[in-house]
Amino acid sequence: MSTTSTNHYSSIIIGAGQAGLATSYWLSKQNIDHLILEKSDCIAPNWRSQRWDSFCLVTPNWQCQLPGMPYSGNDPDGFMVKDDVIAYLENYYRYTRAPVFFNSPVNRLEKNGGRYFIETPTRQFIADHVVIACGSYHLPNILPAATAMPDHIEHIHSSNYKNSEQLPAGEIMVVGTGQSGCQIAEDLHLKDRKVHLCVGTAPRVNRRYRGKDVVNWLDAMNYYETTIDKHPEGDNAPNATNHYVTGRDGGRDINLRIFAEQGMQLYGRLKRCDAAVLQFHNDLATNLNYADAVAKRIRDSIERHIQENSIEAPADDNIDSDFLPYHCEQLDLNQSKITAVVWATGFSSDYSWLKLPVFKDNGQPIQSRGISPEPGLYFVGLNWMNTWGSGRFYHVGRDAEHICNAIAASLQQYKTG
Structure with a gap:
């Protein structure tokens, strides 16, 4: 992996949508240093580019429960339109002060000697823990x-x-x-x-x-x-x-x-x-x-x-x-x-950049509430990771907290040796 710069973090999150931002929120609460790698130049790019003009949520606004910033508007039983969803995520990004490194698509993720090596077009990163928060709707x-x-x-x-x-x-x-x-x-x-x-x-x-x-x-x-x-x-x-x-x-x-x-x-x-x-x-x-x-x-x-x-x-x-x-x-x-x-025939997943044996025969990640069989590798924001709301605004924060607690426990175990 020949790159121009190398940086080490305790945790790296891949994806700056609601799942990645919620994970960053909980890592910050536990004072765990981390970075989010986002392939696009903005927060939640799929909400901007992959939704039609009249798009709105099918779940009521009160189910928008991102940790630390639940919906607080005057229409809890209404349904956010596309621009409102984007504004909600942008406000959440500012609220969490998430450390996002934009324009950083991950070309390769592999593991060597207990650490993860992540390659983007301009830099290489090293992490002890990696959270995959880029969903499963890729192609x-x-x-x-x-x-x-x-x-x-x-x-x-x-x-x-x-x-x-x-x-x-x-x-x-x-x-x-x-x-x-x-x-x-x-x-x-x-x-x-x-x-x-x-x-x-x-x-x-x-x-x-x-x-x-x-x-x-x-x-x-x-x-x-x-x-x-x-x-x-x-x-x-x-x-x-x-x-x-x-x-x-x-x-x-x-x-x-x-x-x-x-x-x-x-x-x-x-x-x-x-x-x-x-x-x-x-x-x-x-x-x-x-x-x-x-x-x-x-x-x-x-x-x-x-x-x-x-x-x-x-x-x-x-x-x-x-x-x-x-x-x-x-x-x-x-x-x-x-x-x-x-x-309107859906999407398939593309994890070809993830060079680890953590996938089922159908290409879906092997995980139990986001915890993969590879120590230090986690997923968040997938459908039904734990409940119906796992991939949605409603419960994605719960799963993110669960994963961050696992990361914190791992770090504590390392310290106490």
């Missing part, structure tokens, strides 16, 4: 079918979508119905663009039930305190698709059946593209029914909580739909008016 996924589509079709990943105006005139296909796919489909729909939506297996949830946001009910039921070892899907919990809903315009349901009634064309999952003809799985009804069943299961659990605790709550005013849209198993793009496809 956009686009399905192989894209390469077989006609040349006149424009392709864009959801991370690059900003608004309907950036897309060519004509009809738009959105592939994927996780939170991003559904919200982008709604954004286009509200702009009177004809939307073709490939519906996957994501569940949905009602925004409100019996007078409260469903998130408030679930919090009162201690759902968000459930740890991964108690999760029904166990170790697969981090791979589970989030329920689609929106915080837009004060928050509301996203119901794909109602979109279909209003003119949106729904399909099953995209199977392949042959000679410009798209083939779809025959699972549209199954996927819509599954989403409805999950929403009902959540409502039923809240209803039991209300009855068991004799809680006074107004009658439910949610409007559901049993509309079953026409199922089409194939579509010739050359005979359609579709001009662009938005690929």
